[in-house]
Amino acid sequence: MRAFGLLFAILFFLPLTAPAQNLEQIATEREAKLENALERLRELRSEIQAEQVPLARELNQKGARADELADEVDRVQRVRDNRSVELETLRARVDGRQRQVDYVKRTLLPDYLADYDASLSPAERPKAGEAVRAYNLFLEAPEASESEKLDRGLALMQESLAQVEALLGGQRIEGQALSPEGTLRDGSFIQIGPLLYFATDDGALAGLVEETQSLNARVLPLEGEAAQSVAQVAATGRGELPVDPSLGDALAVDATKDTFLEHLAKGGIWVYPILVFAVVATIVAIIKLVQVFTIRHPKPMVIHEIVKALRENRQKEARELAAAQPQPARDMLIAAVDHADESIEMIEEVMYESMLGTQPRLERFLNVIAVTAAAAPLLGLLGTVTGIIKTFRLMTVFGAGDPKPLISGISEALITTELGLVLAIPALVLHALLSRKVAGIMAYLEKSAVTFVNGLSRSAK
Amino acid sequence: MPTETNSLLDQAVQIWTSGGWLMLPLLLLTVFIYLTAFDLFCRVQFHFLVRGKVHKREAGELARDPRPALKMARELVRFDALTSDEVKRHFAEVRNEYLPPIDRRIRFLAIIITAGPLLGLLGTVTGMLSTFSGMVDQIGNRFDSVVTGISEALITTQTGLVISIPAMVLLSLIIQRRNTLVHCIARLERYNVRLALRSDCPVPKVKQSPKP
Numbered sequence: 001m002r003a004f005g006l007l008f009a010i011l012f013f014l015p016l017t018a019p020a021q022n023l024e025q026i027a028t029e030r031e032a033k034l035e036n037a038l039e040r041l042r043e044l045r046s047e048i049q050a051e052q053v054p055l056a057r058e059l060n061q062k063g064a065r066a067d068e069l070a071d072e073v074d075r076v077q078r079v080r081d082n083r084s085v086e087l088e089t090l091r092a093r094v095d096g097r098q099r100q101v102d103y104v105k106r107t108l109l110p111d112y113l114a115d116y117d118a119s120l121s122p123a124e125r126p127k128a129g130e131a132v133r134a135y136n137l138f139l140e141a142p143e144a145s146e147s148e149k150l151d152r153g154l155a156l157m158q159e160s161l162a163q164v165e166a167l168l169g170g171q172r173i174e175g176q177a178l179s180p181e182g183t184l185r186d187g188s189f190i191q192i193g194p195l196l197y198f199a200t201d202d203g204a205l206a207g208l209v210e211e212t213q214s215l216n217a218r219v220l221p222l223e224g225e226a227a228q229s230v231a232q233v234a235a236t237g238r239g240e241l242p243v244d245p246s247l248g249d250a251l252a253v254d255a256t257k258d259t260f261l262e263h264l265a266k267g268g269i270w271v272y273p274i275l276v277f278a279v280v281a282t283i284v285a286i287i288k289l290v291q292v293f294t295i296r297h298p299k300p301m302v303i304h305e306i307v308k309a310l311r312e313n314r315q316k317e318a319r320e321l322a323a324a325q326p327q328p329a330r331d332m333l334i335a336a337v338d339h340a341d342e343s344i345e346m347i348e349e350v351m352y353e354s355m356l357g358t359q360p361r362l363e364r365f366l367n368v369i370a371v372t373a374a375a376a377p378l379l380g381l382l383g384t385v386t387g388i389i390k391t392f393r394l395m396t397v398f399g400a401g402d403p404k405p406l407i408s409g410i411s412e413a414l415i416t417t418e419l420g421l422v423l424a425i426p427a428l429v430l431h432a433l434l435s436r437k438v439a440g441i442m443a444y445l446e447k448s449a450v451t452f453v454n455g456l457s458r459s460a461k
Numbered sequence: 462m463p464t465e466t467n468s469l470l471d472q473a474v475q476i477w478t479s480g481g482w483l484m485l486p487l488l489l490l491t492v493f494i495y496l497t498a499f500d501l502f503c504r505v506q507f508h509f510l511v512r513g514k515v516h517k518r519e520a521g522e523l524a525r526d527p528r529p530a531l532k533m534a535r536e537l538v539r540f541d542a543l544t545s546d547e548v549k550r551h552f553a554e555v556r557n558e559y560l561p562p563i564d565r566r567i568r569f570l571a572i573i574i575t576a577g578p579l580l581g582l583l584g585t586v587t588g589m590l591s592t593f594s595g596m597v598d599q600i601g602n603r604f605d606s607v608v609t610g611i612s613e614a615l616i617t618t619q620t621g622l623v624i625s626i627p628a629m630v631l632l633s634l635i636i637q638r639r640n641t642l643v644h645c646i647a648r649l650e651r652y653n654v655r656l657a658l659r660s661d662c663p664v665p666k667v668k669q670s671p672k673p
Contacts, residue, residue: 273626343658345545346655346658349545349651349654349655349658350655352651353651353655356644356647356648356651359644360516360640360641360644363640367633367636367637370633371629371630371633374629375626375629375630378578378622378625378626378629379622381578381618381622382619382622382623385615385618385619385622386619388612388615389612389615389616389619391612392608392609392611392612392615395608396608396609396612
C-alpha cells in the first residue's frame with residue numbers, strides 16, 4: 001500500500017518539482033521514469049501478490065489456531081470449575097468424618113472404657129484395670145498423636161470384647177482376696193459370666209466373692225460340698241459350681257436382717273424403760289393368770305348339801321364339806337358354817353367380810369398391767385420423737401444431700417414405737433381378760449353366798 | 462450409757478431454751494402436775510387408815526392396838542350402834558368425808574396428765590407451721606432449715622411425753638392407795654357391824670323387833 005502512495009506522490013509532485021528544461025528531455029525522462037516507475041510498480045505488485053497468498057494462508061492458520069486455543073481455554077475452565085466443586089464436597093465429607101472420629105475418640109471410647117473399668121470384677125481388675133489406667137495415662141501424654149490415641153483405644157476395646165468372650169466360657173484368674181478374718185489370701189478366681197468364686201490354692205477357703213468398697217474383694221466362705229466343688233474347679237478347671245441366681249442380692253438382704261437384740265439396741269435409750277415395763281408386766285401377768293385361772297368354784301349342789309347338813313344339825317359334816325371346797329369359796333363357807341347358829345344378818349356379814357378379803361388379793365398388781373398398756377405406746381412415741389430429733393440434728397451437721405441416713409435414722413427411731421405397741425396391745429388384752437375374770441369370780445362368790453343364806457333362811461322358817 | 466445420760470442432761474438443759482414459746486406453759490404444767498400428784502400421793506399414802514394398815518388387821522388388833530393410827534381409826538367406829546343399817550349409814554358418812562376429795566383430785570390429775578402430750582403436740586404443730594411459712598419467703602438451703610425447724614418443733618412433744626409418763630405411773634400408784642383406803646374403810650365397817658350384831662361379845666344380844 002505504501003508503494004501505491006509512493007507512486008502517487010511521485011506522479012503528482014514530480015512535475016511540480018522538476019524544472020522545465022526541455023520538453024523532450026523531459027518527456028523521455030518522464031517516459032523512462034514512468035517506465036521505471038511502472039516497472040517498479042509491476043515488480044511491486046507481483047511481489048505483493050507473491051507475498052499475499054502465504055500471508056493469507058498463514059492468517060487462516062492462525063485464526064484456526066486461535067479458535068482451537070479458545071476451545072481449549074473453555075475446556076480447561078470447565079475442568080477447573082468441576083474440580084473446585086468436588087473439592088468442596090470432599091472437604092465437607094472430610095469434616096463429617098473428622099467429627100465422627102472425634103466423637104468416637106472423645107466420647108464413645110472413654111465412656112465405654114470407663115463403664116468397662118467400672119464393670120470389671122475383682123478378679124479381672126488387676127490386669128484389665130491396669131490396661132485401662134495405662135490408656136488413660138497415654139491420653140494425657142503430650143507426645144502421643146491423635147491417631148495413636150485412637151488406635152490404642154480401639155485396641156483396648158478389642159481386648160475388652162475378647163475379655164467378655166472369655167467370660168462366657170468361664171476363666172480362672174490368679175489373684176488375691178480377703179478372707180472373712182480380713183487377711184489377704186492368694187488363690188484363684190473363677191469367673192463365669194457374672195458369677196464369681198474364689199478358692200485358695202490349698203482349698204482351705206472357698207466361696208463366693210462379694211464386691212466391697214475397699215481395694216480387695218471379700219470371700220463369703222461356703223460350707224461342705226459346695227466349698228469342695230469350688231476348690232476343685234479352681235484347682236483343675238473342671239467340676240460343678242454352686243450358683244447364686246440372685247447375684248449376691250440374697251446375701252445382701254440376709255445381711256440387713258439383724259437379730260432381735262441388735263434390733264432392740266438400735267432403738268436408743270428409751271428401749272430400756274419399755275423393756276423394764278415389759279419384763280415387770282410379763283411377770284405380773286403370768287403370776288396373775290396362774291392365780292386367777294387356777295381358781296375353782298364349788299359345785300352348785302355342794303352349797304345345798306352344806307345347808308342341808310346344817311339343817312339336820314350335822315355341824316361337823318357341814319364343816320368338813322365346806323373345808324373340802326376350793327379356795328376362795330372355802331374360807332367363806334367355813335366362816336358361814338362356824339357362825340351358822342347366829343342370826344342371818346350375822347352370817348351375811350361374815351361371808352361378806354371373807355369376800356372383802358378375797359377381792360383385793362385378786363385385784364392386786366392388775367394396775368401394773370394397766371399402766372403398762374397406757375404408758376408403753378407413749379414411751380415408744382417418746383423414743384421415736386427423740387430419735388427423729390437426733391437424726392435431724394445430725395443432718396444439720398453433715399448436710400442433707402444423701403437421704404439414706406435420714407431414712408435409716410427414722411426407721412431406727414420407729415423401733416421404739418413398734419416395741420411400745422407390741423407391748424401395749426397384749427397388755428390391754430390381758431388386763432381386760434384378768435379384770436373380767438376377777439369380776440366373774442367375785443360374782444360367783446356372791447351368788448354362792450346368796451344361795452347359802454337363802455337356803456338357811458328357808459330352813460329357819 | 463454414761464455418754465447417753467450426759468447427752469440427755471444436755472438435752473434437758475437445751476430443751477428449755479430451744480423449744481419455743483410453748484415451753485413456758487409446759488413448764489408451768491409440769492410444776493402443776495407434780496405438785497398436785499405429790500400432794501395427792503401424800504394425802505393417800507399418809508392417811509391414818511392406810512398408815513395403820515387397817516385393811517389387814519384382825520378384829521382383836523382393831524379393838525386393842527395402841528398405835529396412834531389405829532386409835533384414830535377406832536374413833537371412826539360407833540360402839541353404840543345396834544343394827545347394821547345404823548352402821549351402814551354411819552360409814553356412808555365416813556366415805557363421803559374421805560373419798561370424794563381424793564376422787565375429784567384423781568380425775569383432775571388424769572386430765573392434766575393427758576394434757577401434757579397434747580400441749581407438746583400443739584407446740585410441734587405450731588413450730589412446723591412457722592417452719593413451713595418461713596420456708597416460703599426464705600432463699601438458700603431450704604432443706605437444712607426445714608430439718609432444723611422440725612427437729613426443734615419436735616422438742617415440745619418430747620417434753621410433753623417426758624412429763625406425762627412418770628406422772629402416769631405416779632397416778633397409778635395413787636389409785637392403788639386410794640383403793641387400799643376404800644378397803645380400809647370397808648374393813649372398819651365390817652368390824653363395826655359385827656360389834657353391832659354382838660357376835661363375839663359375851664353380853665347377850667338386844668332383842669330386835671322382827672322385820673316385816
